[in-house]
Amino acid sequence: MNPLTKISQPPYDLAAFAADLGDIPIETDPKTLYKKSRDFFWFSPVLKRQLEGKVGELLVEPRNEADVMRIAGAAARHRVPITIRGGGTGNYGQCVPVQGGAVVDMMALDAIEWQRGALLRVGAGRKMNHIDAETRKGGFELRMHPSTKRTASIGGFAAGGSAGAGSVTYGGLRELGNIMGARVISLEENPRVFELKGDAALKICHGWGTTGIITALEMPLAPAFEWIDLIVAFDDFMSAVRFGHELTLADGVIKKLVTPLAWPIPTYFPGTAAYFPKGKASVIAMIAEHSVEPFLSLAAAHKGEMTYQRPCDESPGAHPLYEYTWNHTTMLALKIDKDITYLQAMYPAVGFMEKVAEISNLFSPGEVQQHFEFMRHAGQPTGAGLHMIRFTTEARLNEIMDMHRERGIFIADPHIWTLEDSAGYKSADADLVSFKREVDPLGICNPGKMRTYVPVR
Amino acid sequence: MNPLTKISQPPYDLAAFAADLGDIPIETDPKTLYKKSRDFFWFSPVLKRQLEGKVGELLVEPRNEADVMRIAGAAARHRVPITIRGGGTGNYGQCVPVQGGAVVDMMALDAIEWQRGALLRVGAGRKMNHIDAETRKGGFELRMHPSTKRTASIGGFAAGGSAGAGSVTYGGLRELGNIMGARVISLEENPRVFELKGDAALKICHGWGTTGIITALEMPLAPAFEWIDLIVAFDDFMSAVRFGHELTLADGVIKKLVTPLAWPIPTYFPGTAAYFPKGKASVIAMIAEHSVEPFLSLAAAHKGEMTYQRPCDESPGAHPLYEYTWNHTTMLALKIDKDITYLQAMYPAVGFMEKVAEISNLFSPGEVQQHFEFMRHAGQPTGAGLHMIRFTTEARLNEIMDMHRERGIFIADPHIWTLEDSAGYKSADADLVSFKREVDPLGICNPGKMRTYVPVR
Numbered sequence: 001m002n003p004l005t006k007i008s009q010p011p012y013d014l015a016a017f018a019a020d021l022g023d024i025p026i027e028t029d030p031k032t033l034y035k036k037s038r039d040f041f042w043f044s045p046v047l048k049r050q051l052e053g054k055v056g057e058l059l060v061e062p063r064n065e066a067d068v069m070r071i072a073g074a075a076a077r078h079r080v081p082i083t084i085r086g087g088g089t090g091n092y093g094q095c096v097p098v099q100g101g102a103v104v105d106m107m108a109l110d111a112i113e114w115q116r117g118a119l120l121r122v123g124a125g126r127k128m129n130h131i132d133a134e135t136r137k138g139g140f141e142l143r144m145h146p147s148t149k150r151t152a153s154i155g156g157f158a159a160g161g162s163a164g165a166g167s168v169t170y171g172g173l174r175e176l177g178n179i180m181g182a183r184v185i186s187l188e189e190n191p192r193v194f195e196l197k198g199d200a201a202l203k204i205c206h207g208w209g210t211t212g213i214i215t216a217l218e219m220p221l222a223p224a225f226e227w228i229d230l231i232v233a234f235d236d237f238m239s240a241v242r243f244g245h246e247l248t249l250a251d252g253v254i255k256k257l258v259t260p261l262a263w264p265i266p267t268y269f270p271g272t273a274a275y276f277p278k279g280k281a282s283v284i285a286m287i288a289e290h291s292v293e294p295f296l297s298l299a300a301a302h303k304g305e306m307t308y309q310r311p312c313d314e315s316p317g318a319h320p321l322y323e324y325t326w327n328h329t330t331m332l333a334l335k336i337d338k339d340i341t342y343l344q345a346m347y348p349a350v351g352f353m354e355k356v357a358e359i360s361n362l363f364s365p366g367e368v369q370q371h372f373e374f375m376r377h378a379g380q381p382t383g384a385g386l387h388m389i390r391f392t393t394e395a396r397l398n399e400i401m402d403m404h405r406e407r408g409i410f411i412a413d414p415h416i417w418t419l420e421d422s423a424g425y426k427s428a429d430a431d432l433v434s435f436k437r438e439v440d441p442l443g444i445c446n447p448g449k450m451r452t453y454v455p456v457r
Numbered sequence: 458m459n460p461l462t463k464i465s466q467p468p469y470d471l472a473a474f475a476a477d478l479g480d481i482p483i484e485t486d487p488k489t490l491y492k493k494s495r496d497f498f499w500f501s502p503v504l505k506r507q508l509e510g511k512v513g514e515l516l517v518e519p520r521n522e523a524d525v526m527r528i529a530g531a532a533a534r535h536r537v538p539i540t541i542r543g544g545g546t547g548n549y550g551q552c553v554p555v556q557g558g559a560v561v562d563m564m565a566l567d568a569i570e571w572q573r574g575a576l577l578r579v580g581a582g583r584k585m586n587h588i589d590a591e592t593r594k595g596g597f598e599l600r601m602h603p604s605t606k607r608t609a610s611i612g613g614f615a616a617g618g619s620a621g622a623g624s625v626t627y628g629g630l631r632e633l634g635n636i637m638g639a640r641v642i643s644l645e646e647n648p649r650v651f652e653l654k655g656d657a658a659l660k661i662c663h664g665w666g667t668t669g670i671i672t673a674l675e676m677p678l679a680p681a682f683e684w685i686d687l688i689v690a691f692d693d694f695m696s697a698v699r700f701g702h703e704l705t706l707a708d709g710v711i712k713k714l715v716t717p718l719a720w721p722i723p724t725y726f727p728g729t730a731a732y733f734p735k736g737k738a739s740v741i742a743m744i745a746e747h748s749v750e751p752f753l754s755l756a757a758a759h760k761g762e763m764t765y766q767r768p769c770d771e772s773p774g775a776h777p778l779y780e781y782t783w784n785h786t787t788m789l790a791l792k793i794d795k796d797i798t799y800l801q802a803m804y805p806a807v808g809f810m811e812k813v814a815e816i817s818n819l820f821s822p823g824e825v826q827q828h829f830e831f832m833r834h835a836g837q838p839t840g841a842g843l844h845m846i847r848f849t850t851e852a853r854l855n856e857i858m859d860m861h862r863e864r865g866i867f868i869a870d871p872h873i874w875t876l877e878d879s880a881g882y883k884s885a886d887a888d889l890v891s892f893k894r895e896v897d898p899l900g901i902c903n904p905g906k907m908r909t910y911v912p913v914r
Contacts, residue, residue, distance in 0.1 A: 116747075117682075117683070117746065117747060118682065118711075118745065118746075118747040119747045139596055139680075143709075169708070170708050170709055171707075171708035171709055175707060175708055175709035176707050176709050176710060176751045176754070176755060177707060177709030177710040177711075177748050177751035177752075178709035180747070180750065180751070197750065198750045198751055198753075198754045199751065199754045220709070220711075220747055220748070221747075222680075223575075223596075223679075223680035225574075225575065226574070248836065249835060249836025249837070250632060250633050250634060250836065251626070251627050251628035251632055251833045251836055252600075252627055252628055252632035252633050252634030252635035252677070253633060253634040254575075254634075254677075288575065289574065289575075290573075290574060290575045290576045290637070290677055290678075291634050291677070293637065293654065293655045294633045294634035294637070294655055294656065295634075296655075297633070297655045297656045298633060350807055376708045378706060379705065379706025379707065379708055379838050380706070380837075380838070381836050381837075
């Protein structure tokens with residue numbers, strides 16, 4: 001039996017569900033529903049074709065966990081599909097309601113419950129920049145954040161993210177210890193509360209919101225240094241990558257971001273021409289103030305030219321450099337060239353530089369523009385290739401990904417909206433399916449996304 | 458011409474030198490001179506034979522940098538060999554005056570000049586635990602320290618150390634950025650002051666006090682977490698090493714120390730039988746309080762039994778667990794068995810576990826007792842084998858070291874007291890010889906230790 005045949009839109013009474021919600025704010029305005037049924041899936045021309053037009057029928061805006069419990073119970077009773085959303089900054093259609101039903105906007109659950117030293121307990125809806133704004137007062141900040149830090153919620157990042165600025169030091173989000181706890185509400189007639197601790201908390205990580213409703217998270221914090229945004233220019237891309245790699249290996253230089261970009265990627269960045277010399281490759285970096293001196297001596301040893309050095313400014317209207325990195329790079333390119341899409345290619349740590357050269361030689365710069373985000377992965381310093389691709393056909397896109405795979409590079413396919421087919425690199429501890437049986441026995445929690453899931457009831 | 462022939466004891470007038478020192482405290486008591494002419498070179502039976510009885514003729518105790526300048530000028534005028542010492546906790550005879558002359562005790566230069574965020578400027582003579590006691594008030598501490606933290610000076614560590622607790626996160630002392638600045642006085646008739654910054658500061662690192670007199674250092678600081686001392690027991694040594702290795706790779710678990718020890722090493726530790734189960738291998742670890750939970754879940758996954766968990770206590774009379782690791786392990790063993798000595802073996806990062814197994818199979822437990830200190834080395838997570846050896850002959854000791862070298866393991870030979878022959882893994886930036894020409898043209902600064910140095914004048 002093909003499990004796919006089990007996934008079909010169940011009959012449900014949306015009006016009865018809405019009536020059960022009492023005074024919980026709801027919204028049915030089509031424009032709002034359209035907006036709240038989307039994320040950045042349109043970075044992929046494939047997902048754009050597949051997900052465009054999938055819109056929820058009702059937006060529900062819980063104010064607190066009691067509201068969430070009520071929503072979960074009503075959804076179970078009436079078999080209404082529930083799609084949970086935070087800031088809507090994912091790229092895989094995580095918060096697109098592919099089977100309709102209700103979209104649950106979690107952004108009002110944004111309280112910091114407590115901070116104990118380097119541990120924080122916070123509502124799932126709090127924006128990541130609003131977390132840092134608070135914790136930095138005491139000298140701490142989140143260990144890592146996506147380039148969408150100023151719009152993403154911590155719950156959305158925990159459920160759908162994988163890494164970001166900070167991962168060059170702390171590894172990916174799914175590394176042991178990077179999520180310390182999660183509170184999850186099950187979708188049952190009598191919803192239960194699950195307090196996941198330690199490695200159990202990883203069960204919600206990168207589950208795309210298919211494993212219950214996360215209401216709060218316990219996150220470990222990092223020391224909040226004064227971060228300096230820097231750009232260093234190099235004559236050629238391989239020199240930029242080599243510098244980025246050496247910087248990643250330099251454990252004595254405290255850093256948060258190391259991003260080599262090939263030319264002409266910076267031409268997509270408005271108003272930055274003065275900092276990205278024409279024709280040159282660049283490395284964007286965030287370096288702790290007290291490590292800038294050794295950073296600059298390493299850059300000089302690699303014949304890099306420092307073109308920008310300024311404290312990272314996240315105030316409204318300012319442009320922190322991390323907003324040119326990770327998937328912001330793709331977004332900025334798409335604003336100018338609608339044919340751009342991207343890859344997520346995890347290069348092996350051993351023989352990294354050789355692999356970069358090998359891949360570089362396979363493609364024309366007109367088709368693949370290389371861009372790396374250095375990070376630690378399973379304890380090894382390596383780089384994620386978030387290469388930008390000029391899209392022609394799906395067949396060619398798949399061929400490009402296969403050419404990487406054949407050479408030992410892991411591809412997390414961002415052109416597929418089902419969990420199993422896209423994100424194959426889950427840790428063995430995170431037994432998402434068995435946890436989903438606990439918290440979503442009816443299969444109404446972001447249904448369709450976990451393709452192989454067979455509802456228990 | 459063999460440069461060795463140039464090194465012979467020069468004639469000098471010690472009395473005239475002493476007279477030039479004015480009111481700087483000096484000491485000629487033989488017992489004091491004996492004590493102040495030693496370090497832990499006796500960990501090596503080879504160095505013990507070679508260095509025992511090498512005693513300075515005069516102890517000089519500068520109170521401040523002006524005193525140091527005066528001592529340096531007088532030494533140059535009278536061609537008196539100068540050997541600089543801090544806490545005397547080195548293992549290579551770094552502070553043994555092999556050509557006699559004066560020993561200069563730097564411990565009075567212990568002022569904290571300033572702290573700016575995560576940067577500290579401190580007198581070379583300040584004890585490392587006295588640095589942390591001060592900086593921890595503001596949430597910072599030194600990035601790394603030797604097991605002798607409670608007696609070692611920062612200057613002695615910078616000049617002679619290589620790594621320690623903390624290196625599992627920040628790499629070795631010689632990694633770029635781990636020493637940010639050094640102030641050095643030259644040994645000339647008119648002594649000059651050198652302010653070394655950035656990678657230039659590495660010129661004094663691991664120079665064994667042969668490159669001028671360090672009076673102050675600028676050191677980068679780390680966040681001062683509450684460290685929890687833990688011991689986890691395993692049925693066999695390979696399981697302990699495997700856990701230690703996985704822990705080292707776990708970038709989301711904040712740690713300062715990861716030390717697997719084979720049985721019967723813990724039998725050398727007095728009063729600890731309750732924490733080191735008989736016949737079992739153990740891992741000693743220092744874990745940030747907020748990372749203990751993921752640490753314990755990793756230990757459980759490796760079938761480790763936690764036998765000790767207590768906040769690291771450095772108060773007088775207490776026993777922080779780091780005092781059972783690094784070279785304290787050897788020292789504690791030597792107190793019970795005078796035939797023990799040790800190796801310093803840097804294992805390769807790639808194929809680490811296989812190499813551990815290979816070496817384990819080469820020796821009987823009666824001859825080699827394996828003990829690792831996990832660290833990052835050039836950005837790669839690996840382990841330093843500080844294996845304890847039952848000494849029989851020098852020939853066999855050298856054979857054991859060669860058996861490691863033949864298998865791709867780097868040996869920093871702790872049984873040689875000349876710099877070049879022992880510590881072969883200096884960074885290319887640290888051009889010690891050319892810097893020595895600047896600061897020690899007469900060849901009177903710890904003469905004999907840098908074997909290949911030919912004095913300029």
